[in-house]
Amino acid sequence: MATGKGSISVNYLNLTCDLCNSNDIVETIQGYVCRACGVELTIQKLRYDRPYTEDAMQYARGLGKTQIGTKRERLTSPVSRSLKRLSWHNSKMGNEEAVIFRAEREISRIFEVLDLPRNVKSLVVDKFSKVRAHLQPRTRLRNPEKLSAILVYMVLKIENIAVLRSELVENSELTSEGFNRFFMQVRPFLPEYSGRDRIVSISQKLLEITEHFGLEMPFYFLAKKILHRLWDAVKNTTDNIVAGLCASITALCSYKGVINVSSICKLLGIKMSAIQFQVQTRIFKTFRIEGFKTLVRSSDLLERFMKKIGLIEGEDSEVNEALQEEPVSNIVQVQLGNAQQTFNPVDDHYIFEFIDDFGTVVYAYLEVHNQINTRKFSMQMQKDLGVLCDLTLGEYFPSKGPPMLAYT
DNA sequence: GCCATGCAATCAACGCCGGC
DNA sequence: GCCGGCGTTGATTGCATGGC
Incomplete structure (x- = not known):
């Protein structure tokens, strides 16, 4: 702010604020600041960082620009005529330069x-x-x-x-x-x-929802798994709606009584009916599920569907049973060195997230216990079907940062 | 047990957006 | 500019909770 420390209480009458057109401008260490609205002006302070050389005309174009003092300074200077001429040369601006100046001002x-x-x-x-x-x-x-x-x-x-x-x-x-x-x-x-990666953007929103409601990370993981699995079905709408949809499905299927759809929608600034529309058309109609009533009243059907496609655990799911019978033996080798570390380590606890050859999201939980001269570790991997399996450690490359591991 | 209150959920109508 | 699809709005209903 203009009234902060380091400000010089001199009014620069020839300067006006870019935002409010006020003439109440002061010079601070950072630059010229409007005292009316607190905005820093785009015009730069006079800087003396260009060394003088006898070979170059100091007012010659192409040398770059700077502020030739204030109007008052130029007028009161013993070399005012010279300064006036320099200022005139300095103020010369080509069309493109003027356009960039206007754009910068508008963007600011x-x-x-x-x-x-x-x-x-x-x-x-x-x-x-x-x-x-x-x-x-x-x-x-x-x-x-x-x-x-x-x-x-x-x-x-x-x-x-x-x-x-x-x-x-x-x-x-x-x-x-x-x-x-x-x-x-x-x-x-x-x-x-x-070409922007909308999934990254939506994942960020899901993380924000998780943090806002003080939920545990499994909420985020499940919502993100739903996002990946249903992406093709739900992508044709705005980022907020997709994020709201995934969070709402997670809430309705696994967090009943903990968080409601209404509060998720309120946080995202969307309406519940928009989520209901998406669930009805993108899930129930697309996957030909009969019996949709309303968003909340159909949550049981939704939960059953999520179990069937393996997104959440279910005891009576035929699909899940079949999948459980089949050991996760398809993964021959996973190079975690190429995986993205999603969270900072807390007490040497790392969570990795990556996508396997089948496009399935896989989470790897790695605990590393520091001991004298050595590091002990345990590793679990969760495929998107909710199946946890222990993996055998192949190689370990100790380093200070996130672990670089190879598993077989 | 009744009533008031507040929040969640539902639903029909409206209006905006984007494709043609 | 038209039109259909989709999202939003706002009124209404349902439900839980607390006070009396």
Whole structure:
């Protein structure tokens, strides 16, 4: 804030805030800050980090830009004419440069208004230049403010940061129709958006749900297993709905009385009827299960279905019985060195998650007990059918970080 | 036992979005 | 611009709990 330590109480009358247009600007150690709204201005402070060389004209273009003091400083300086000339040269800006400046200003404004993480801002600016280069000259979408708004939305989605389209539209120069129209035009030039890993994004949401309600990790594991198994059936909707669907199925089948669907939907900002619709059409209709009444009243049927496909344990499941009879002998070797470590170790307890050749999610629980000069360990592996099996340790490569193991 | 209250669940109607 | 599918809204009902 402008009133914080290190601020100098001088008004820079020639500077205005990017956000609120206030002239109440102060200089701090970090830069110029608006005292009205607390926003740091995009204009940089005068920096003296360019060494003087006799060979170069210091006002020559191409040297880069900096602030030539404030207006008052230039006027009161004994070499004011010289400074004025330097400032004039410095203020010269090409069209593309002006466009980037406008885009940066707009992106900063949106980030401030929506309180978005600042570290993503530079990514948006970077994408702006790249995408704009592909757009036909003299087209509407090349407008820096409009393109910036759309790119903020797309980059945040790519980075798995929650953002509401409506909220962005409200805080931009675009209308809802314009946003959708331009969005489709930009999409081909940002292949990362279409190719983003939605499963990673949804998994993150599932973890957030688990943590929010203070549930144990098995809730997250089961919800994620449901996500992987039913992905093809449920993927044609928004990330929030898919996350809500998987969490709700988990709650209805294995956490009755612990967590209800309503609170999950409330957390995600979706309606329960949307989940009900998904369960009815994507599960009951797709898998031809008869007898759907309502989401909650059909939870028994849903639970039976989950048991049948092996997602949750069930004593009376024919499928599960058959699977239990068949030992998990298909796995000949698993190289955990290639697996992703999903959680930080707590007391040398590691949980790995990876996908086998059949596309099945497998969780490996590894406990390592420190002893003098040696490390003892036990290992269990859980396939997605809920079957736990002990594995024989083949090799162990001790290291300080996560264990690098090979099992046979 | 009755009633009030609050939360969860249901359901029909509405409206938005995206494909054509 | 039209139209169908899908998600949201909001009124209503059901149920559990607590106070009297």
